Amino acid sequence: MSEHLDRMTCEEAFRRLDDFLDHELNPEEMRLVQEHLDVCAQCTREFNFERSVLTGVRSKLSRIAAPPNLLSRIAPFLGRPDPKDAPDADGSA
Amino acid sequence: MQMLSGSDANKAPDASTHASASFEALLAAVVDAAYGYAFRLSNNRSDAEDLVQEAAMLAFRGFGSFEAGSNFKAWFFKILTNCYRSKYRKDRRRPTVDLDDTPDLYLYARSGEVGFPTGGPDPAAMLLDRLGTEQVVAALEQLPDEYRIVSTLYFMQDFSYEEIARALGCPVGTVRSRLHRGRKILQKALWQVAEEAGIVHPSRSVEL
Numbered sequence: 001m002s003e004h005l006d007r008m009t010c011e012e013a014f015r016r017l018d019d020f021l022d023h024e025l026n027p028e029e030m031r032l033v034q035e036h037l038d039v040c041a042q043c044t045r046e047f048n049f050e051r052s053v054l055t056g057v058r059s060k061l062s063r064i065a066a067p068p069n070l071l072s073r074i075a076p077f078l079g080r081p082d083p084k085d086a087p088d089a090d091g092s093a
Numbered sequence: 094m095q096m097l098s099g100s101d102a103n104k105a106p107d108a109s110t111h112a113s114a115s116f117e118a119l120l121a122a123v124v125d126a127a128y129g130y131a132f133r134l135s136n137n138r139s140d141a142e143d144l145v146q147e148a149a150m151l152a153f154r155g156f157g158s159f160e161a162g163s164n165f166k167a168w169f170f171k172i173l174t175n176c177y178r179s180k181y182r183k184d185r186r187r188p189t190v191d192l193d194d195t196p197d198l199y200l201y202a203r204s205g206e207v208g209f210p211t212g213g214p215d216p217a218a219m220l221l222d223r224l225g226t227e228q229v230v231a232a233l234e235q236l237p238d239e240y241r242i243v244s245t246l247y248f249m250q251d252f253s254y255e256e257i258a259r260a261l262g263c264p265v266g267t268v269r270s271r272l273h274r275g276r277k278i279l280q281k282a283l284w285q286v287a288e289e290a291g292i293v294h295p296s297r298s299v300e301l
Contacts, residue, residue: 014197018273024254049201049216053280054248056221060229061248066128067142071121074146078113078153 008036010043021051116156120149123166126250127173133230133245134177144180148173167252170260174242182238191281199280207293223292224283235282240275247272 008016013036019025020033037044124145131141131148152159152172159168196202200220205211209219221229233241233248246257254272258265287293 018276019269022254024269045212045216046198046201048214049204049211050198052215052217053200053221054276055215056217057229057279057283058248060221060224060226061133061233061245062226063125063249064129064132066125066145067138070128070142070145071117071124073142074120074149075113075117077146077150078116 007039008032010036010040013037013040013043014046017047017050021047021054113153116153119165120152120169123169126166127169129249130170130245131173131177133233133249134242135181136230136234140181144173144176147180148176151176164256164259166250167256167259170246170250171262174261177242178238195277195281197277199277200284203284203293209293220283220287220293224287224290228286228290229283232279232282232286235285236275236278240271240278243268243271244275244279247275 013020013033016025016029016033020030023030025033037047127145127148128141131144132138135141135144148169152169155172159165200217201211204217204220210216224232233244236244243257243261246252246260250256252260254265254268257268257272261268284293
């Protein structure tokens, strides 16, 4: 009986969809979402579709190699004085 | 990309050593990823090279503040992102996709409406396989910068939310909420691009 009470509803599982697909939930929540998916065909269908979208977009935005001589072209510029309009080295603009 | 020196380039050198060779080894390990990220942000190869070069110069100058053993890639991407924001903030086109009230599961719902599959092992492939990289990039371009930058990092770099937060200098919760909204807007933009390309038609089913 207590095991049943631990189960998520569709709404609770759906709220965690992004985090579940990105493995950003803690192990207990991952387990609870997975348990819900194991018994809910509609949520499984929706989760699988969202995963498929993410995979498809990721594959289209595949990595792009830098030009082979980019590093060697950068090296001589290292250590030069600050350009006046450049942001700070700590990343602040 | 040729490594200039070093073997474990994603680890920081000893805190006492900030020699050019060590920096270049760290940079060599991330330069492809940095260039790809800069290219997707600027959509221009020459601008991407300039961005990486400028970020490298700034990073080298600030290398003394880099914490040994921490994530060089996230640190460098933060500098790179700020270079982009500094140079291109005013040049960005205004998004043409309607940003209001995009429902969850947008592509799932629209795919079902036109007869694309919503089940099976890779259900979104029917739509996405018909879109070229440039069309997906065009959809990503529709996102306002705050969502586009975080989405680009997410889709291209396999960063965790924590790493994205570090690279953008914002809380993890901000990354989570921007990614969530960015995904929704992107789905709407993908559908819009597909409609414009004649891949899907708003009012009738497609032949599979």
